Amino acid sequence: KNEVEQSPQNLTAQEGEFITINCSYSVGISALHWLQQHPGGGIVSLFMLSSGKKKHGRLIATINIQEKHSSLHITASHPRDSAVYICAVNPLDSNYQLIWGAGTKLIIKP
Amino acid sequence: ETGVTQTPRHLVMGMTNKKSLKCEQHLGHNAMYWYKQSAKKPLELMFVYNFKEQTENNSVPSRFSPECPNSSHLFLHLHTLQPEDSALYLCASSQGTSGSPYEQYFGPGTRLTVT
Numbered sequence A: 001k002n003e004v005e006q007s008p009q010n011l012t013a014q015e016g017e018f019i020t021i022n023c024s025y026s027v028g029i030s031a032l033h034w035l036q037q038h039p040g041g042g043i044v045s046l047f048m049l050s051s052g053k054k055k056h057g058r059l060i061a062t063i064n065i066q067e068k069h070s071s072l073h074i075t076a077s078h079p080r081d082s083a084v085y086i087c088a089v090n091p092l093d094s095n096y097q098l099i100w101g102a103g104t105k106l107i108i109k110p
Numbered sequence B: 001e002t003g004v005t006q007t008p009r010h011l012v013m014g015m016t017n018k019k020s021l022k023c024e025q026h027l028g029h030n031a032m033y034w035y036k037q038s039a040k041k042p043l044e045l046m047f048v049y050n051f052k053e054q055t056e057n058n059s060v061p062s063r064f065s066p067e068c069p070n071s072s073h074l075f076l077h078l079h080t081l082q083p084e085d086s087a088l089y090l091c092a093s094s095q096g097t098s099g100s101p102y103e104q105y106f107g108p109g110t111r112l113t114v115t
Helices: none
Strands: A004-007 A010-014 A018-027 A027-037 A043-049 A052-056 A059-064 A069-074 A082-090 A102-110 B004-007 B011-012 B018-025 B031-037 B044-050 B052-055 B064-070 B071-081 B086-092 B110-115
Touching: A004 A082, A010 A018, A018 A027, A018 A082, A018 A102, A027 A069, A043 A052, A043 A059, A043 A069, A069 A082, B004 B086, B011 B018, B018 B031, B031 B071, B044 B064, B044 B071, B052 B064, B052 B071
Parallel strands: A010 A102, B011 B110
Antiparallel strands: A004 A018, A018 A069, A027 A043, A027 A082, A052 A059, A059 A069, A082 A102, B004 B018, B018 B071, B031 B044, B031 B086, B044 B052, B064 B071, B086 B110
8 A cells, every 4th residue: 555645536527626636644644745747748736735724825634633634725726637636745754755656636627 | 936946847758878867956955855756656865965965765765865955956867777766856955854844845747667
């Protein structure tokens, strides 16, 4: 079993829908990251969080440390949100090593 | 634009060639990283430099040779590669590597094909 599990692996939705991507982890962490990778390859950091909730535009990330679970929400989804969304965690013994999830491929249809 | 640039964006090389990948960050960060991303696999950390000193080498074969002349520049020298080394090579930077977790800022990657 992977230490960081994401669900779903693939998600197709219509423009405007509310999107939720989940991440569960089995190790103690100091931080959790959500990142976005477009088909061209570049990766963009969306959020780094260790507790509670963060919001940036239409993106919201939440984390429940007790349950070892995080969610990434996208409101009013748009075709330009189509990308792979990756969850990664810093284990307690490293501030730079990341344990990576496999990613969730999101397609938003117009 | 993340403030991290990589060149070239695409590279095709034979197994006997020698080539280098270049990464530059304009963020004033102290730590730089090389990652390998193979198809349908999570990112694999290859090397980490902090203040120009190598702090991590994740059992990477010697045909990959990193160089970090200063905190803003990072190179990956390639020689006698194998076809299985074909992958997307990503560079990243962060403020540091100790004290607290830091966000990593990634470059656009170099798509490497070894023929």
